[in-house]
Amino acid sequence: MLDEWSLFWVGGPVGEASEWLDREGGCGLESREQALGFREGQPILVDPHFRVDPRLSEFFRRSRFARLEVGSQDSYVRDYRLLFTHLWREGRYWDEATVGDLETWEEWRLRGVGNPGRVGGAKFRRELAAFRLLYEWSARRGYVRASPVQLREVRLPGGRVAQVAELTPKNVRSSNVKWVTPRAFRLWRDVGLRGYGADGLPERAWRGRNDGRDAAFADLLFSSGLRRREAGTLLTSELPEVLLPRSYYAGRVASAVAKTSGRFFYVSRPALTAVGVYRVTTRAEAVRKAQAAGRYERLPVRWVVRSMNRAGRLAWVDERGRRCEALLDGLTDRQRVHLYTEGEQGLEPLALWLTETGLPLRYRGWSGIFERASARCARLGLPVFCTPHICRHSFALRMLVTLSRVLDRRLGLTPKERREYEELYGNVWLLVRDLLGHRSEVVTREIYLEPVRGLQLDTLLSGEEEASDNEELLARLAATTGLILDHAQEARV
Incomplete structure (x- = not known):
């Protein structure tokens, strides 16, 4: 029996939740999701007894949560999953949370001894916003007696009064430094990601295996201004083509992974060259090893792309042999990792950034890579x-x-x-x-x-x-x- 909540998403011709619940004995999940009014991309939280609470589904579908940006929805629902798991291990369901439970959670999240996942004040403030949204909505519906997020009044400049969560950390100030000069960036990149020493020379003892990939990603961000999700979910087919010598090349961010809507971006020639070198070296080697191990054929979900027209409509065959179509512009980060193409050597991911195992690297993982690089510096x-x-x-x-x-x-x-x-x-x-x-x-x-x-x-x-x-x-x-x-x-x- 599990002791934690699970998170899945409805989306695309084969939803993650549908796939999992079918294996658990579900029948006709896709038609049932449609009948219940589940929207594409909607999160589904499953408790340790494999139950889906219809009240949570209603919240995800019909509350202000549904109008949040995709990135905020993704962050909020992960916050819910962590809190719900904590409550479960304390013997309570999500709708039984008390003020004391949140105080205990706050202590563990910010200062818990032995907690490797401790967060800062700014991160916990966002978690409180997520909890407040859910529990105040639930209280208005009568699903909980009262919200466990206690509020206090603060007076803002100009005399206006606002309510904030009582547990809002006092140390929410982040660093004033939000910019780096190009030379400071290159020093950080070379030392933190490429294994150089403080003297600016390569270290012989460096054993980094993904330094080419990591440095290329950092160069891409620094050169283009792309968000982590936008750059981290790029497909190889979305990279600008280097046909004529230019200083910058234009690409396009898909609507489903952009913060607001699809848009063009521009990346410098040196940064695009670094990405190209990564593709033919580190990435190609990871793909070759995965193909030799038969790793791609064993994936429970894989969409083998057969064609893409000029309008950006993809046609693929899924792992069950079903033919599916969708606009590339509308595929989310969770769907993009399932896209593969078939070449002379076998299947290959369309995702640009891969792990050492040859599988797509989830975009959230880049934050940890940057943190480790800064720690090395x-x-x-x-x-x-x-x-x-x-x-x-x-x-x-x-x-x-x-x-x-x-x-x-x-x-x-x-x-x-x-x-x-x-x-x-x-x-x-x-x-x-x-x-x-x-x-x-x-x-x-x-x-x-x-x-x-x-x-x-x-x-x-x-x-x-x-x-x-x-x-x-x-x-x-x-x-x-x-x-x-x-x-x-x-x-x-």
């Missing part, structure tokens, strides 16, 4: 660190500086002329907003580009002592604002 006495989102912030800052300089130099504009030009054609802030896939310029300007928000960009870019290149200019910004991580030692690398 710290052990060697190097004060450099990076996360997938820092790569995205840093891309935004570099693009703002680069586009501003290009615009001035290519058109020969003075600062006054550029302002007039921007009034007619739009400014570089809007261009960066589009590159990041933001809906609002406010997010781009206020959060991603904070280091230049309080500075006169015209003066910075057109001063008498103009920086000779973008890296020098970014180093100057780092020294001026204190918000950008730089490291002069990297110049020796």
Whole structure:
């Protein structure tokens, strides 16, 4: 008997939950899901007695949860699974949670001795938001007596009063550093991911087996500004083709894995080259070993793609021999890992990023890889660190500086002329907003580009002592604002 809750998803012609429950004795699961009104991509939590609570299914289908972004739904439902498992082991069902249960959970999550999965204040604050959403909805429906998430009132600037969870951590402040200069990034990448020493030279004792893959992924993020999920779920068929010599190449993010909607992205030639080298070396070797071991043929779920038309409609045959079709743009991260193609040597995943076993690497795993790289730098006495989102912030800052300089130099504009030009054609802030896939310029300007928000960009870019290149200019910004991580030692690398 299991002692933990299980998580599955309804989605595509073969849903994960349907596949699992069919093996447990279910009959006609797909038609039953349709009859119950389950939506595609809906999570299904199964308790240790193999039961699906219809109240939870209603919450996932009809509450405000269903209107959350895909990434938030994915995070929230994983938070529910962990809490429900904790309650189960304490002898209670999810609808029996008390204030004391949450206090115990808070202690374990933030400070539990022997808990390898301890989280920070910001992460637990998000968990509280997830719990509050579920239990307040359940209380309004009469499914629980009251929400175990106790609230308190706080007065905001301007006099407005808001309610926050009583257990909200006081130490929610995260690091002010959200940007790294290119030279600090390269130092972090080479030392943390590629096994270089603090002196900037390769270490003979390094035994990393995936350094080419990991460095290529980091380069892709830093060069393109893609989110972790967007880059981590790319298929080999979605990589831009390097046909003509250019500085940047365009690709497209599918709607189902983007945060809001599908969009184009741009990646530099060196970063795309690094990905190409990974494909023909580390990735090819992992695929070859998996084929030799017959690993792909034994997968319980595999969709062998037969064709894809110009509109992006895929046709494949699943592990049961059924023919299925769907738009590639609509396939989620959980469905993409099932896509395979058949070549001369056998089956091969369409997923770009693979583990050593040759199977698709789930995009969430990249956070741990970045954390281990930062920890290695710290052990060697190097004060450099990076996360997938820092790569995205840093891309935004570099693009703002680069586009501003290009615009001035290519058109020969003075600062006054550029302002007039921007009034007619739009400014570089809007261009960066589009590159990041933001809906609002406010997010781009206020959060991603904070280091230049309080500075006169015209003066910075057109001063008498103009920086000779973008890296020098970014180093100057780092020294001026204190918000950008730089490291002069990297110049020796």
